[in-house]
Amino acid sequence: MTSxxxxxxxxxxxxxxxxxxxxxxxxxxxxxxxxxxxxxxxDRRAGLGGDGVLHVVRSAAHPDARAMADEAExxxxxxxxxxxxxxxxGNGVRVFARYLExxxxxxxxxxxxxxxxxxxxxHLDKDGSVTVSMGRxxxxxxxxxxxxxxxxxxxxxxxxxxxHAVAFVEDLAHAGTLHDEPPYEPASVYPDGVNIEFVADRxxxxxxxxxxxxxxxxxxxxxxxxxxxxxxxARRDGADPAATGTxxxxxxxxxxxxxxxxxxxxxxxxxxxxxxxxxxxxxxPAWLAGTGA
Ligand SMILES: N[C@@H](CCC[C@H](N)C(=O)O)C(=O)O
Numbered sequence: 001m002t003s004x005x006x007x008x009x010x011x012x013x014x015x016x017x018x019x020x021x022x023x024x025x026x027x028x029x030x031x032x033x034x035x036x037x038x039x040x041x042x043d044r045r046a047g048l049g050g051d052g053v054l055h056v057v058r059s060a061a062h063p064d065a066r067a068m069a070d071e072a073e074x075x076x077x078x079x080x081x082x083x084x085x086x087x088x089x090g091n092g093v094r095v096f097a098r099y100l101e102x103x104x105x106x107x108x109x110x111x112x113x114x115x116x117x118x119x120x121x122x123h124l125d126k127d128g129s130v131t132v133s134m135g136r137x138x139x140x141x142x143x144x145x146x147x148x149x150x151x152x153x154x155x156x157x158x159x160x161x162x163x164h165a166v167a168f169v170e171d172l173a174h175a176g177t178l179h180d181e182p183p184y185e186p187a188s189v190y191p192d193g194v195n196i197e198f199v200a201d202r203x204x205x206x207x208x209x210x211x212x213x214x215x216x217x218x219x220x221x222x223x224x225x226x227x228x229x230x231x232x233x234a235r236r237d238g239a240d241p242a243a244t245g246t247x248x249x250x251x252x253x254x255x256x257x258x259x260x261x262x263x264x265x266x267x268x269x270x271x272x273x274x275x276x277x278x279x280x281x282x283x284x285p286a287w288l289a290g291t292g293a
Contacts, residue, residue: 009288011041012099012280013048016091016130017221017273018256022050023099029061035083042081042216051219052089053079054096059114068114074100075114080215088117088161090223094130094275097122102277117161130275134160134224136267137231144184146196148176155184155196156232160269163194163214164228168236172200175210178218197225199233207233208253220256227269230261241265 009031012023022041024031033055042050055077059065065075076096078089093113100106100113101124108124123131138159146155146167151174155165165184169175175182175198182196193214202208209229211222230250234240239248241263249262259273 008285009283010280011048011283012102013050013278014054014095014099014276015256015278016094016223016275017254017259019089019091019219019221019223019254020050020278021052021054021092021095022048023054023056023095023277025056025099025103027056027058027061029057031055033077033079035079038079038083039081051081051213051216052086052092054089054092054099055079056096056099064116065114068119072112072114072119074105074111078115080213081217082215084215085116086162086215088115088120088134088224090132090134090160090225090227090271091221091273091275092223093120093122093132094223094271094273095277097124097130097132098275098277115161125272128274129272131270131272132223134227134269134271137228137263137269139231139235142189144186144189144194146182146184148174148182156235157189158228158232160224160227162224163190163192164197164225165190165194166197166199166229166232168233169198169200172198172208172210174198175212178210178212181212181217195222195225195228197222197229199229202251202253205237205249206251206253210255221254221259223259223271223273226252226254226259227261227271231263231269234263242267 057075059069059075121133140157153167155167158164196212199209211225245265252259262270
């Protein structure tokens with residue numbers, strides 16, 4: 001892959017519960033970002049390494065976000081590690097807001113971020129954590145059966161802007177290596193692919209999960225996935241805030257930390273977790289041009 005980029009390309013590296021991202025600031029959307037370049041950036045051996053890319057663009061400068069520009073100045077153009085686009089990334093949007101603060105584009109407090117899944121309001125909390133209003137979950141009766149190593153489970157279909165299949169297992173080890181996407185059927189339920197979560201109970205309103213992400217393989221956390229898991233677990237447990245008028249909070253352990261998810265009676269889901277900027281620098285032009293050895 002070669003690039004025609006002539007000016008040095010700045011990047012940052014960040015993570016939220018170890019779901020890690022290459023951040024590319026590109027306010028005016030001047031950087032050509034083909035799938036192959038995203039995949040090279042996310043390569044953990046020959047690139048910077050990451051589960052995805054957070055392309056930071058002014059909403060007004062991006063065709064997918066122009067309509068949201070009045071509500072949100074900045075657009076999270078999210079790319080999976082394989083270069084595909086995704087509607088939303090829950091950990092990514094927290095790290096995105098942390099970047100906006102780091103770059104001086106916003107001060108501590110609330111910021112609206114445009115995503116392909118709509119505008120998300122993100123609150124930079126005083127204790128260093130970040131809370132996002134993630135919108136509502138859409139649960140569908142159209143489920144699938146997921147299979148790993150001779151075992152299989154029914155999986156709940158939950159849409160958080162992006163698609164999820166949530167399977168309850170006795171032991172997270174039953175999810176196997178997750179090197180490859182676990183087979184599921186009927187495949188027609190998810191024409192655009194799916195993120196698959198495996199969930200095990202840890203205590204009252206407390207679960208742990210592993211995830212195979214669409215476009216990225218197993219990651220150490222998935223924020224939209226944790227929200228899907230919290231809602232699917234609440235319904236399994238007979239808890240429905242819309243019916244009782246009482247918010248329900250679940251703690252979701254992921255391999256890279258912990259996320260706290262609250263579903264409110266109006267259906268709005270809030271997620272709180274960390275967001276960290278790790279490093280920043282400039283990409284080597286020779287590497288970028290594909291001519292570096
Ligand atoms: N890790 C993200 C989800 C990223 C997108 C996902 N792989 C998809 O294709 O839908 C999160 O924290 O939500």
